[in-house]
Amino acid sequence: TDLAHIRNFSIVAHIDHGKSTLADRLIQETGTVKDRDMKEQLLDSMDIERERGITIKANTVRIDYTADNGEAYVLNLIDTPGHVDFAYEVSRSMRAVEGSLLVVDSTQGVEAQTLANVYQAIDADHDIVPVLNKIDLPASDCDRVAEQIEDVIGIDASEAIQVSAKTGQGIHETLESIVTHLPAPQGTLDAPLKAMLVDSWYDAYLGVIVLVRIMDGTLKKGMRVKFMSNNTLHHVDRVGVFRPEMEMVDSLGPGEIGFLTASIKQVRDTRVGDTITNDRNGTEIALDGFKPAQPVVFCGFFPVDSSEFEDLRDAIDKLALNDASFSFEMETSAALGFGFRCGFLGLLHLEVIRDRIEREYDIELITTAPSVIYHVYMKDGEMIELHNPADMPDPSKVDHIEEPRIKATILVPDEFLGDVLKLCQDRRGIQMDLTYAGSRAMVVYDLPLNEVVFDFYDRLKSVTKGYASFDYQMTGYTEDALVKMSVLVNDEPVDALSTMVHRDRAEMRGRAMCEKLKDLIPRHMFKIPIQAAIGGKVIARETLSALRKDVTAKCYGGDATRKRKLLDKQKAGKKKMRQFGKVDIPQEAFISALKMD
Numbered sequence: 001t002d003l004a005h006i007r008n009f010s011i012v013a014h015i016d017h018g019k020s021t022l023a024d025r026l027i028q029e030t031g032t033v034k035d036r037d038m039k040e041q042l043l044d045s046m047d048i049e050r051e052r053g054i055t056i057k058a059n060t061v062r063i064d065y066t067a068d069n070g071e072a073y074v075l076n077l078i079d080t081p082g083h084v085d086f087a088y089e090v091s092r093s094m095r096a097v098e099g100s101l102l103v104v105d106s107t108q109g110v111e112a113q114t115l116a117n118v119y120q121a122i123d124a125d126h127d128i129v130p131v132l133n134k135i136d137l138p139a140s141d142c143d144r145v146a147e148q149i150e151d152v153i154g155i156d157a158s159e160a161i162q163v164s165a166k167t168g169q170g171i172h173e174t175l176e177s178i179v180t181h182l183p184a185p186q187g188t189l190d191a192p193l194k195a196m197l198v199d200s201w202y203d204a205y206l207g208v209i210v211l212v213r214i215m216d217g218t219l220k221k222g223m224r225v226k227f228m229s230n231n232t233l234h235h236v237d238r239v240g241v242f243r244p245e246m247e248m249v250d251s252l253g254p255g256e257i258g259f260l261t262a263s264i265k266q267v268r269d270t271r272v273g274d275t276i277t278n279d280r281n282g283t284e285i286a287l288d289g290f291k292p293a294q295p296v297v298f299c300g301f302f303p304v305d306s307s308e309f310e311d312l313r314d315a316i317d318k319l320a321l322n323d324a325s326f327s328f329e330m331e332t333s334a335a336l337g338f339g340f341r342c343g344f345l346g347l348l349h350l351e352v353i354r355d356r357i358e359r360e361y362d363i364e365l366i367t368t369a370p371s372v373i374y375h376v377y378m379k380d381g382e383m384i385e386l387h388n389p390a391d392m393p394d395p396s397k398v399d400h401i402e403e404p405r406i407k408a409t410i411l412v413p414d415e416f417l418g419d420v421l422k423l424c425q426d427r428r429g430i431q432m433d434l435t436y437a438g439s440r441a442m443v444v445y446d447l448p449l450n451e452v453v454f455d456f457y458d459r460l461k462s463v464t465k466g467y468a469s470f471d472y473q474m475t476g477y478t479e480d481a482l483v484k485m486s487v488l489v490n491d492e493p494v495d496a497l498s499t500m501v502h503r504d505r506a507e508m509r510g511r512a513m514c515e516k517l518k519d520l521i522p523r524h525m526f527k528i529p530i531q532a533a534i535g536g537k538v539i540a541r542e543t544l545s546a547l548r549k550d551v552t553a554k555c556y557g558g559d560a561t562r563k564r565k566l567l568d569k570q571k572a573g574k575k576k577m578r579q580f581g582k583v584d585i586p587q588e589a590f591i592s593a594l595k596m597d
């Protein structure tokens with residue numbers, strides 16, 4: 001296809017504003033997929049994504065469209081993830097296209113992720129077409145939302161398209177606008193190959209599939225290419241496009257988006273942002289590389305049933321093949337036995353991986369408290385990256401500790417502002433900015449990441465009845481008075497419950513944790529002290545009183561089935577427990593004990 005008839009674009013939106021539904025409509029309207037093959041939310045390929053309505057892996061589709069001017073165009077849509085954890089994936093796919101549709105729910109207006117994502121599009125020099133979605137709903141208010149887009153984002157919304165991705169209204173106008181308002185790509189055909197590695201993932205049949213955007217030259221089946229970051233050579237087995245299912249083609253030219261396979265075994269062998277060129281006489285100048293996504297949240301995964309350790313290793317290996325931003329290493333815990341310390345881009349990423357292990361591999365997990373990376377500066381000048389509070393060195397040898405901080409942007413209706421400020425203040429936040437857009441406030445806070453990774457989203461949602469939206473970016477490390485708090489159950493330290501806390505908040509956190517554990521741990525036949533301590537000093541304490549446990553005592557007479565049922569139930573409950581010395585601690589205690597209400 002000649003460049004003038006190609007349009008490459010992405011869709012940016014806040015979660016739930018209708019990005020996937022709109023993408024599906026564009027595909028359907030252009031006959032890319034026959035109606036009868038149309039599954040809901042076609043672009044969200046994984047089950048979990050579908051259930052949660054969250055798009056995780058960037059997907060792409062090539063759409064043929066004959067415009068009102070009679071000309072045939074190729075439209076390449078790269079779908080970008082909408083959640084904060086995946087901001088990095090958004091930024092890299094943005095570099096592969098020239099324009100964006102900015103989808104805003106016309107019943108809701110601009111949200112925090114609308115802002116975060118549209119700024120990424122602006123950074124990537126995109127032309128932007130605003131789309132006001134959900135106009136079929138009575139609460140739709142296009143004038144207000146268009147005005148908000150102009151006020152808050154600062155782009156012209158006078159020609160915003162009014163769309164219902166549900167009924168199909170405005171879809172034709174959207175396609176026309178892509179052709180007329182978004183620029184054609186640029187590139188040179190008579191030049192060495194220069195292609196951008198946009199994304200890659202593992203496929204059980206084809207090996208690693210590499211999504212590419214051709215900048216210059218031609219990518220052909222059968223040619224040998226070089227990945228410039230590590231100078232590896234590969235023989236291209238297949239070249240193709242997504243419609244959205246794979247379709248093989250002989251070659252891809254400048255401006256085009258498609259994929260290649262080259263018998264690559266691991267996603268780790270491909271570097272997103274890399275430049276792909278000819279093995280000989282290739283281009284000299286690589287594209288500006290991207291920084292790889294770094295895990296920022298860590299936690300331990302341990303099998304509930306320790307005989308499943310090898311299965312867990314297998315599951316983690318497989319998942320990591322397809323996800324270069326997920327890291328792991330083996331971990332041994334005195335309390336939990338063998339497991340893995342895993343690193344994630346954020347909490348959602350953690351949850352998705354945990355769910356996949358539990359569901360797809362059927363392994364029950366104990367997940368330890370999420371932690372961030374602390375920089376521990378020793379008196380001898382060494383700096384240790386602490387991924388796990390259990391590994392905290394002897395405090396007498398530590399000079400100081402630094403923790404990561406974030407800049408958080410929260411958009412919230414006025415009436416909940418007070419609660420949001422209080423929440424941020426409680427989490428050691430420093431207010432940086434507060435502005436108003438209509439009846440909503442935008443607050444910017446500088447917060448320690450460790451106060452956010454645990455249950456900040458949950459708390460924010462609950463204090464604002466779901467009306468707040470949230471986005472963050474890491475800003476850097478600062479020193480603070482941080483200490484390791486240990487928890488002792490029946491005088492035995494439970495390493496998996498150790499956390500790093502701020503000194504001023506340690507006592508409160510310790511007390512809350514002991515109270516929680518007292519409720520979560522079932523009574524035993526002996527008295528159990530539950531303590532929180534810093535170093536050797538106990539800062540909080542609860543005692544779980546003894547109980548003679550006879551679950552069948554409440555059963556009347558000789559109802560044997562009922563009695564058996566109860567015993568079975570108790571047995572099933574047992575499976576989810578872990579023994580610490582003589583004490584059984586249920587699985588949910590590890591997560592629940594750390595939640596602050």
Ligand code: GTP
Pocket residue numbers: 013014015016017018019020021022052053054055081082083133134135136137163164165166167
């Ligand atoms: P993520 O993929 O999670 O980022 O969300 P999304 O932005 O892709 O939103 P999605 O397309 O999943 O739509 C969210 C919800 O809004 C779904 O329940 C859709 O059915 C609904 N929806 C999308 N477009 C419209 C519309 O035009 N009208 C109405 N009434 N509902 C819509």
